[in-house]
Amino acid sequence: MDVKKKDIRALTKDQLRDFFVSQGDKAFRGNQVYEWLWQKSAHSFEDMTNISLQTRQMLTDNFVINHIKVDQMQRSSDGTIKNAVRLHDDLIVESVLIPTPTRTTACVSSQVGCSLDCKFCATARLKRMRNLNPDEIYDQVVAIDNESRLYHGRPLSNIVFMGMGEPLMNYNNVLKAIDKITSPEGLGMSPKRIVVSTSGVPKMIKKMADDGVKFKLAVSLHSAIDDVRTSIMPFNATFPLKDLREALGHWYAKTKNRITYEYVVWRGINDRKKDVDALVEFCKFAPSKVNLIEYNPIDDGEFQQADYKALDMYVNILEANNITVTVRRSRGKDIDAACGQLANKNKA
Numbered sequence: 001m002d003v004k005k006k007d008i009r010a011l012t013k014d015q016l017r018d019f020f021v022s023q024g025d026k027a028f029r030g031n032q033v034y035e036w037l038w039q040k041s042a043h044s045f046e047d048m049t050n051i052s053l054q055t056r057q058m059l060t061d062n063f064v065i066n067h068i069k070v071d072q073m074q075r076s077s078d079g080t081i082k083n084a085v086r087l088h089d090d091l092i093v094e095s096v097l098i099p100t101p102t103r104t105t106a107c108v109s110s111q112v113g114c115s116l117d118c119k120f121c122a123t124a125r126l127k128r129m130r131n132l133n134p135d136e137i138y139d140q141v142v143a144i145d146n147e148s149r150l151y152h153g154r155p156l157s158n159i160v161f162m163g164m165g166e167p168l169m170n171y172n173n174v175l176k177a178i179d180k181i182t183s184p185e186g187l188g189m190s191p192k193r194i195v196v197s198t199s200g201v202p203k204m205i206k207k208m209a210d211d212g213v214k215f216k217l218a219v220s221l222h223s224a225i226d227d228v229r230t231s232i233m234p235f236n237a238t239f240p241l242k243d244l245r246e247a248l249g250h251w252y253a254k255t256k257n258r259i260t261y262e263y264v265v266w267r268g269i270n271d272r273k274k275d276v277d278a279l280v281e282f283c284k285f286a287p288s289k290v291n292l293i294e295y296n297p298i299d300d301g302e303f304q305q306a307d308y309k310a311l312d313m314y315v316n317i318l319e320a321n322n323i324t325v326t327v328r329r330s331r332g333k334d335i336d337a338a339c340g341q342l343a344n345k346n347k348a
Ligand code: SAH
Pocket: 120, 121, 122, 161, 162, 163, 164, 165, 166, 167, 197, 198, 199, 200, 218, 219, 220, 262, 263, 264, 293, 294, 295, 296, 297, 298, 339, 340, 341
């Protein structure tokens, strides 16, 4: 990468318009280039065919477009696609396309690696290398949208921030990316079709609520008992359940948006009745539903999916307490694309 040249996509539309005026051109040229960059996702200035050759050269001399590159695409037998995405500094993140009969969902990454230390997650072992910038997040969505059209004959319908990283530890950039995804000048998607999944950073959940965001919130809960949660998600010692609960109450009061709790049931960890009872109590705090997700093994057996009896107990007790619960099957396991398996395995 040429260090002297600026990343043109770091400029707002107004900054781009001002730049053209400073070059003695019309502000309108800024709109045209902006449209190429965002609506048409141009990878190079040469693609901008309604811009004069001379102007394209001037842009090439001054700027770069740090577009992501899909380095490797893997297709699962169940239709799931995993992209290994190369960033301008050669770091790699992964994103996933998950098709179902009624929707196509993009699962995108927000950080290279992750700063949190969930014991059951492969990404946690990579440690956090850096935050993704807004256009690197946006590009992942565009790449998946293109693949969805190509392989499934329909555009992307939903986005989940459940790839690598903790989105609320890269909040500003995630928000900017979502602004672009939902803006008519970007992809024009409804924020209601976007889910941000967090391991639960109370201060940031409150901030999101105060910022009036319109997307949905999912929390990776996995246990409603502090000791248990801290043993599998050690940062829970810093952000205990009491603080998380209070932040979620604030979220619901401000947004009136129901919260989804993601929850894996592991043998010998959270498969007792008292674990379910604690979850029921936690769910009473704010309107919510529970997604019981299948464990995707990443290690040599330290964690094991609980048996069906334990899952049935969860479903029965939650339903008896009028809490909506769904049991989710994993997708894309054969290509290491399922929850918690994203770890750049092929690039190791
Ligand atoms: N950092 C965010 C988003 C990334 S993880 C978060 O924690 O929510 C996306 C989901 O996959 C989370 O619910 C996470 O707890 C879950 N997950 C992580 N490792 C997993 C594994 N090995 N099997 C199943 N789910 C896993």
